[in-house]
Amino acid sequence: MPNSENNGRKSPRRVTLADVAREVGASTITVSRALRRPEMVSEGLRQRISAAVADLGYLPDPAARALASRRSDVIGVIIPSVTNSVFADVLSGLYDTVGGTPYNVQLGNTRYRPEIEEQLIRIFLSQRPAGLIVAGIDQTDSSRRLLESADCPVVQIMELASDPVDMLVGFSHRAAARAATEHLLDRGYTAPTFLGARMDPRSERRLQGFRDALDAVGMSTEGRELTTTEPSSVHLGGALLDRHRARAPGTDAVFCNNDDLALGAAFAAQRAGLKVGRDIGICGFNDLEVMAAAHPSITSVRTFRRQMGETAALRVLDHLGGKETGPRVVDLSYKLIPRSSTDRGA
Amino acid sequence: MPNSENNGRKSPRRVTLADVAREVGASTITVSRALRRPEMVSEGLRQRISAAVADLGYLPDPAARALASRRSDVIGVIIPSVTNSVFADVLSGLYDTVGGTPYNVQLGNTRYRPEIEEQLIRIFLSQRPAGLIVAGIDQTDSSRRLLESADCPVVQIMELASDPVDMLVGFSHRAAARAATEHLLDRGYTAPTFLGARMDPRSERRLQGFRDALDAVGMSTEGRELTTTEPSSVHLGGALLDRHRARAPGTDAVFCNNDDLALGAAFAAQRAGLKVGRDIGICGFNDLEVMAAAHPSITSVRTFRRQMGETAALRVLDHLGGKETGPRVVDLSYKLIPRSSTDRGA
């Protein structure tokens, strides 16, 4: 550790509530109140306490606080991946909203494994969290029971459902995917295929939306789905497109599980000498920033990921603040953004 | 909260060490030891304790533990951005390495603001963290003093320096950028420009490396740098290239601050009818996955971000485990990956 050279010198004793209390000639409990419920302490005392706090550099010990109050300042967040930029955006919204409050975000990473999710829920609950935010609605039965018995606000995010554990902020992946597929059909593509990787529950619902759209026009989905459990990547998008075109040369459009795949498909199409848009329609999902900047620009379904994080955090904070106003379920919807990659005339 | 319907029923009392102790007929301290230092407890007792723990579903209370031991299980991580995929990769390595240990990662997001970084350091220190990992070496003076006085292992990451606070895991941005620029010159480009956005301290060092390379061959950097403080994006990469080409039509290569800019530059070049590689050389930085998959593929400098997170976490864990073996400074280096975007003959 940094100061291991001066081992003899012990680290300075921490400044406690008692020190502040002594400084202003009040009791510790009064100082504690001045910090947490200022309105309960008289004007003059409160000011002297603030001064002493600043002066001594007092910082509350979260562990002691948690132990005494049986409530920690931790808002636990459980997501399946830290690298996936979709979750990165959600996190960004979360951190921005929780930053500046007395609460702290603590992240749990399930790596798409339900048993790890369950373990993380247990661990978080053992910390008596202020709130819990979990991605998805496909928890195991016992995870769900744990969440239901939690005595803190719980927000599920990313998806829509009629039976949330507590609160829910998300959108319908199925409807979004259906809209994207209908867009391909509207634009005159006659043989669309679903390209998917990783295939978590959300991806499965998108696939379902794709099927919905084909069903609605009486089109068979036979041979129009190519999915893999491999993690998604740009490279994989290209590989899937190549593989599918080899088997089904008639394919004139692909709806991709996510934008990485779509981008990869676009590169692969260009590499194969196809003109994206005219020869093959490509639609992604999420509308990452790169989709608009790409050449040609790539159609995608915009999702409001950052706002999802913000809203989820706000729902928790509102609950903690006693304002239980908002709705239990928030549908953030989605928005199709048509671009050159699905423009046959382009 | 989930169970607010059954308000009358109080949440089940938590299982404590005392419960386990009672169950096996031992004292709490012995149970505590069986959990933390199993070798100090006799075989038989230890097994009965494990059984009781599993049976009762005992989980230690981290707050009580932290309060009593004056040491929390938190490894604090301070980074400037959650969305930047560079840090996402580092984080992924961190989480993977810390997951499975009794420690917890807690993330602080400075949003590139030194005063927030300082505040975060203070807050983390007030938690008596098990360890601290901070991005960069450009802390304010008082931040640095705080870190130096911390009585936990501290690892600075992302960069190299001769005077780390404690430990350091990173690589030389300057050397990496110089190598990239030299590659452009080697490949026969005669008028390279540095394109940069955000320009944090690391980017400044990359710019310095660019200058080093030009200096070494007696080339002026005059008019060969276009930077902005705007946050980086793919779109911005294209905009910067367009802007620069309008002013300096002779430019035949760009070294971009990061891969997003490089990708955007590539798109913009194609849009302008240039053949990437032949008409304009493009080199990025970090070697994100998309660079290899792009069409044409884009040259970049590979950095070992995930490994940086893993190594930093390992250094902290080793320290905590008492093994103070490894070196204080780890240079993960970098690797230039030449691709089509800097191939004039392609």
Added chain:
DNA sequence: ATGCATATTGACAGCGCTGTCATACGTCAA
């Protein structure tokens, strides 16, 4: 048998804070 090191267990206090209940002191209507 004696003394001493080692292994195993426990008693006790206290980490720094907050929940709860008690106290002191006005204020004001009756």
Added chain:
DNA sequence: TTGACGTATGACAGCGCTGTCAATATGCAT
């Protein structure tokens, strides 16, 4: 004047765990 009431403050215990020191048992050389 009295007492009910609201406001401001404090005393006290205890949250669930661990550091420290003490106690006891065991083994072994003397």
